[in-house]
Amino acid sequence: DQQVKQNSPSLSVQEGRISILNCDYTNSMFDYFLWYKKYPAEGPTFLISISSIKDKNEDGRFTVFLNKSAKHLSLHIVPSQPGDSAVYFCAATQGGSEKLVFGKGTKLTVNP
């Protein structure tokens, strides 16, 4: 049973446009959400996070939106750059647990 779902395995966007990566979760107890970015042959790197007490968190070109009622979050990247091309993983946890539950990832390609 997949508790964190990233239904789009891939996404292609033109440089300068907005990239929107989506993530759905089923466990209503999740209260903290993170996005990680992964380049080939490297480990994931932390990108941005959001607590369930917020509905938006922004860091430069990256914004994460959380819709608790829909159990949905999204990562917006604007403007997209070719260097953003990577696999993006959504992750969730609950109650300060150290165990992150990851989605399967979405491969983003930003075309010059």
Add this chain to the structure above:
Amino acid sequence: GAGVSQSPSNKVTEKGKDVELRCDPISGHTALYWYRQSLGQGLEFLIYFQGNSAPDKSGLPSDRFSAERTGGSVSTLTIQRTQQEDSAVYLCASSKETGNNSPLHFGNGTRLTVT
């Protein structure tokens, strides 16, 4: 380099053999995690160490899997009698402390192939 270091980067082994994967966390990080990523899947939690506390082994898929962390630093993940379904990228991560304010820092992983 101040990142998480994993060795070997690649390991090919025959079914039935034992393997050991090593992780050197970032100096000063008290928490250490093992995850694995099978082909086309997300990252799957395996085990978590925090300081001198008993490790959380709830993610280990079978008793063929074990891990230890010596001296609160280096960790070794051991897989006994490897099976083909063990083929995956094994990722180690560390964090400065527990809780939501300490993101995980991942190593580059060990790609294990069981033939």
